[in-house]
Amino acid sequence: MSQKTRARKEPLLRMVKRDDISPRRAWLYRGIAFILALVTGGLLLLALGHNPVFVYRDMVIGAWGSPTVIRETIKLAVPLLITAIALALAFKMKFWNIGGEGQILAGAIAAGYFGFFTAQYFPKPILISLMMLAGMLAGGLYGLIPAIFKAKWKTNETLFTLMLNYIALAFVKYLMNGPWKASGSSFPKMPMIGSDARLTQVLGVHWGWILALVIVVVAWLYFNKTKHGYEIAIVGESEDTARYAGINVKRVIMRTMFLSGALCGLVGMLQFAGADFTITEGTAGGVGFTAITVAWLAMMNPFGMLVVAVFIAMLERGANTIQTIYKIPGAAADLLIGIILFFMLGCEFFIRYRLVIRGKEPKDVSPKTDQEPDVVEPVPVVVDPTGILPEPDIIAGKEPGNA
Amino acid sequence: MADAARASGQAETRDPVASRDDELAVNMEHITKSFGNVCANRDVSLQLRQGEILALLGENGSGKTSLVNMLSGIYFPDHGEIYVHGKKVTIKSPKDAFDLGIGMIHQHFKLVDVLSAAENIILGQPGSLSLSRKALNAEVRQLAQQYGFEIDPAKKVYDMSVSEKQTVEIIKVLYRGANILILDEPTAVLTPHETEKLFIVLKNMKADGKAIIIITHKLQEVLSVSDRVEVLRKGEFVAMVDTEKTTKDQLTEMMVGRPVSLKIDRPKMERGQEKLQVVGLTCLNADGIKVLDDVSFSSYGGEILGVAGIAGSGQKELCETIAGLYPAIGGAVLFGGEFEGTPVKESVLGLKPDEISRKGISMAFVPEDRLGMGLVAAMDITDNMMLRSYKDNGGMFVDRKKPKELADKMIDELEIHATGPNAIVGRLSGGNVQKVLLGREIAQNPSVLIVAYPVRGLDINSSYKIYDLLNWQKQQGVAVIFIGEDLDVLMEISDRLMVLCGGRVSGIVDPKEVTKEDIGLMMVQVAENEESSL
Numbered sequence: 062m063s064q065k066t067r068a069r070k071e072p073l074l075r076m077v078k079r080d081d082i083s084p085r086r087a088w089l090y091r092g093i094a095f096i097l098a099l100v101t102g103g104l105l106l107l108a109l110g111h112n113p114v115f116v117y118r119d120m121v122i123g124a125w126g127s128p129t130v131i132r133e134t135i136k137l138a139v140p141l142l143i144t145a146i147a148l149a150l151a152f153k154m155k156f157w158n159i160g161g162e163g164q165i166l167a168g169a170i171a172a173g174y175f176g177f178f179t180a181q182y183f184p185k186p187i188l189i190s191l192m193m194l195a196g197m198l199a200g201g202l203y204g205l206i207p208a209i210f211k212a213k214w215k216t217n218e219t220l221f222t223l224m225l226n227y228i229a230l231a232f233v234k235y236l237m238n239g240p241w242k243a244s245g246s247s248f249p250k251m252p253m254i255g256s257d258a259r260l261t262q263v264l265g266v267h268w269g270w271i272l273a274l275v276i277v278v279v280a281w282l283y284f285n286k287t288k289h290g291y292e293i294a295i296v297g298e299s300e301d302t303a304r305y306a307g308i309n310v311k312r313v314i315m316r317t318m319f320l321s322g323a324l325c326g327l328v329g330m331l332q333f334a335g336a337d338f339t340i341t342e343g344t345a346g347g348v349g350f351t352a353i354t355v356a357w358l359a360m361m362n363p364f365g366m367l368v369v370a371v372f373i374a375m376l377e378r379g380a381n382t383i384q385t386i387y388k389i390p391g392a393a394a395d396l397l398i399g400i401i402l403f404f405m406l407g408c409e410f411f412i413r414y415r416l417v418i419r420g421k422e423p424k425d426v427s428p429k430t431d432q433e434p435d436v437v438e439p440v441p442v443v444v445d446p447t448g449i450l451p452e453p454d455i456i457a458g459k460e461p462g463n464a
Numbered sequence: 465m466a467d468a469a470r471a472s473g474q475a476e477t478r479d480p481v482a483s484r485d486d487e488l489a490v491n492m493e494h495i496t497k498s499f500g501n502v503c504a505n506r507d508v509s510l511q512l513r514q515g516e517i518l519a520l521l522g523e524n525g526s527g528k529t530s531l532v533n534m535l536s537g538i539y540f541p542d543h544g545e546i547y548v549h550g551k552k553v554t555i556k557s558p559k560d561a562f563d564l565g566i567g568m569i570h571q572h573f574k575l576v577d578v579l580s581a582a583e584n585i586i587l588g589q590p591g592s593l594s595l596s597r598k599a600l601n602a603e604v605r606q607l608a609q610q611y612g613f614e615i616d617p618a619k620k621v622y623d624m625s626v627s628e629k630q631t632v633e634i635i636k637v638l639y640r641g642a643n644i645l646i647l648d649e650p651t652a653v654l655t656p657h658e659t660e661k662l663f664i665v666l667k668n669m670k671a672d673g674k675a676i677i678i679i680t681h682k683l684q685e686v687l688s689v690s691d692r693v694e695v696l697r698k699g700e701f702v703a704m705v706d707t708e709k710t711t712k713d714q715l716t717e718m719m720v721g722r723p724v725s726l727k728i729d730r731p732k733m734e735r736g737q738e739k740l741q742v743v744g745l746t747c748l749n750a751d752g753i754k755v756l757d758d759v760s761f762s763s764y765g766g767e768i769l770g771v772a773g774i775a776g777s778g779q780k781e782l783c784e785t786i787a788g789l790y791p792a793i794g795g796a797v798l799f800g801g802e803f804e805g806t807p808v809k810e811s812v813l814g815l816k817p818d819e820i821s822r823k824g825i826s827m828a829f830v831p832e833d834r835l836g837m838g839l840v841a842a843m844d845i846t847d848n849m850m851l852r853s854y855k856d857n858g859g860m861f862v863d864r865k866k867p868k869e870l871a872d873k874m875i876d877e878l879e880i881h882a883t884g885p886n887a888i889v890g891r892l893s894g895g896n897v898q899k900v901l902l903g904r905e906i907a908q909n910p911s912v913l914i915v916a917y918p919v920r921g922l923d924i925n926s927s928y929k930i931y932d933l934l935n936w937q938k939q940q941g942v943a944v945i946f947i948g949e950d951l952d953v954l955m956e957i958s959d960r961l962m963v964l965c966g967g968r969v970s971g972i973v974d975p976k977e978v979t980k981e982d983i984g985l986m987m988v989q990v991a992e993n994e995e996s997s998l
Binding site: 287301304 | 851
């Protein structure tokens with residue numbers, strides 16, 4: 062063992078958890094990540110033989126260039142936003158609901174029943190209300206199933222909700238091919254609903270967008286100001302603490318998942334009655350999965366989700382536009398979205414951790430924070446009895462004086 | 465023994481390092497190690513002689529474990545050099561450490577439950593395809609005899625007590641040829657009697673020329689077993705002294721950085737009303753084994769009832785059952801109250817925590833797992849203040865005004881070091897976390913206060929602050945139940961002391977009238993009876 066081997070021991074790169082990062086710095090990193098994403102995407106576009114600047118410009122114009130495309134963009138953002146809020150409800154509780162797709166379809170089917178078969182009996186307001194209630198109830202119940210199993214038998218909700226997606230999808234296919242098949246059609250598809258069952262438009266988009274904005278505000282209040290929101294946060298942190306606090310954990314899990322599913326069901330209803338006017342296998346269209354990204358990128362903040370949902374809707378619209386203008390294959394356009402999301406998600410890692418390159422660790426270990434280091438007892442100290450790398454932010458105390 | 469005598473003879477001189485390299489088993493020089501912004505060790509040196517027991521003393525968070533972890537290959541130092549037997553070495557992994565004859569016995573054992581002692585001992589060692597268990601057992605037995613261990617090589621680990629498991633860990637290290645042993649808080653899990661046996665073994669090993677580092681924060685043990693003491697404070701070297709030439713008070717002062725009175729008060733109080741009565745409480749664990757067996761006791765106002773016992777003797781289940789968090793299969797938990805002036809008892813067994821408090825019973829409970837049960841680490845102090853009371857106001861919204869006032873008041877009165885009521889609890893130091901938790905529980909004016917291991921992981925200052933708070937509650941007429949692990953503390957602070965063993969009460973005694981050894985015996989007594997009856 063020569064002395065030189067000593068240096069080889071330390072890994073070339075290692076991650077160190079940041080103590081804290083100022084919001085300004087965090088946004089700087091996000092900005093850098095976005096630019097890097099555009100550059101990387103630009104290389105892809107160059108390889109395809111296009112000028113990236115023009116392509117990006119046309120993406121933006123494709124999403125915001127005219128009232129018509131703006132409406133289309135909004136129409137994409139509405140389901141994403143509501144679904145993201147729905148999933149955030151569950152995620153805050155650390156219940157990994159990836160069954161948004163299934164719950165959306167369940168809502169669409171229930172709304173579809175009233176939309177297809179009872180339109181002639183009810184005046185429009187009642188019909189629409191019925192469709193909404195049915196959609197939310199169906200979505201809620203569909204979300205409740207995995208919650209009951211989790212609460213009672215501790216089943217894995219990730220697999221459970223995922224599998225329920227396929228069941229819902231299969232059920233839609235069954236309806237398309239059989240009972241709900243449009244009469245006279247040779248294709249397996251459902252009929253279109255009549256205008257009585259369609260949502261009224263406000264400023265050119267179905268009124269779901271207003272509802273979505275209301276939900277954003279209500280969700281923020283629910284998360285931050287209500288007892289329910291408080292309970293969700295505690296259950297998510299530690300079930301033991303929740304029981305200690307006298308919270309009925311099972312009830313919170315079931316109640317929250319019902320709400321989560323109900324909001325997804327509402328999305329299904331809105332898509333059915335506001336955008337598609339029929340139900341197909343594509344009614345959910347991946348929204349249940351994309352919304353996971355939206356919720357996480359916004360760190361479960363409803364207002365953040367509003368921004369992110371509109372941003373992703375813009376990317377999708379823009380990707381559509383460049384497909385038609387530049388004949389860029391659909392897959393490449395999707396790849397472009399993927400690159401941007403990858404960078405945006407990836408930069409969150411750098412906001413939470415920093416990398417230390419071998420030998421570049423500052424020699425003197427005075428903390429590089431904005432705090433004045435305590436002169437007499439310079440550094441909070443940590444010892445880890447288990448021998449595992451400590452999590453400084455949990456174990457280390459803020460020392461008196463420099464806290 | 466000659467080695468030891470020589471060692472203590474030369475301990476006075478501080479810098480004979482260079483000239484006596486060959487006698488030093490280990491020489492760590494100017495070690496610095498940091499984790500992110502947190503500096504665990506700063507320019508710390510340590511010299512371990514052959515044939516000596518060195519106690520590494522310091523409070524929690526003083527860098528003891530991280531220092532020896534660099535010797536056992538778990539961490540790698542940022543700066544500094546390590547010499548073993550005079551030769552400069554690089555220890556990259558636990559295997560490197562083993563190759564140098566360094567063996568560490570961790571606080572948490574790393575044994576395979578379904579294997580026997582002997583099988584665990586040879587685990588990971590090169591060997592031939594066939595294995596003669598008989599020869600192996602004989603070898604292990606011989607090794608054990610050499611140092612005075614008691615062990616049955618064929619016994620499965622899942623049948624072993626904590627102390628037996630520790631013995632296996634030590635023999636495992638010896639079997640691999642270690643001559644430098646590091647024991648991380650080895651006595652934390654042992655009864656006084658077992659501790660004594662361990663110390664005899666350690667002294668035998670020392671006589672055999674082994675060099676031993678023992679990490680501890682219990683002063684009594686330092687004085688009884690070690691030859692020299694190295695004291696660390698806040699990651700820095702404070703002193704290296706001969707054990708013979710130092711005292712408890714001196715060591716404490718070095719550990720804390722200023723003189724500290726080690727006496728714990730036991731204010732005299734008239735015993736008050738019976739506040740809590742537990743009768744024949746019996747609970748099962750997930751495997752259907754009794755974790756509490758016919759436990760009966762009473763707790764009175766103005767009294768601290770200490771609860772002693774080896775870890776896992778049913779303490780956790782006892783607190784949680786009383787608090788309504790753990791199901792019982794039999795027995796009763798009765799709270800003493802009043803109905804129109806007449807004392808009455810109210811049964812709370814089977815009620816959930818919120819149901820108990822809705823009955824108007826004010827029971828405070830400081831659980832063992834502070835951040836995993838008593839508090840929410842990711843929330844701020846205000847939100848943690850309302851954990852048990854957020855349902856009190858009507859309506860669907862939470863009221864953060866009163867909790868915030870409470871948080872402000874508590875930061876002020878209990879001297880909690882935090883930026884303010886919106887400081888995240890998980891980022892506070894252990895002592896401050898405990899103050900937040902205990903403060904909240906006391907703030908609800910309890911009639912019964914149950915605290916489980918309230919000073920675990922706390923530095924001396926915070927510990928004494930907690931003792932003061934408990935005594936203050938006692939003087940307010942609260943019935944305090946103190947589940948503890950340090951017998952010395954329990955015997956000083958308790959008015960009565962209940963000893964648990966294997967889920968049963970082996971006795972309730974007046975700590976002024978018994979010795980520590982008596983209690984130690986009670987901690988194992990019921991189990992022994994049970995064994996003989998089987």
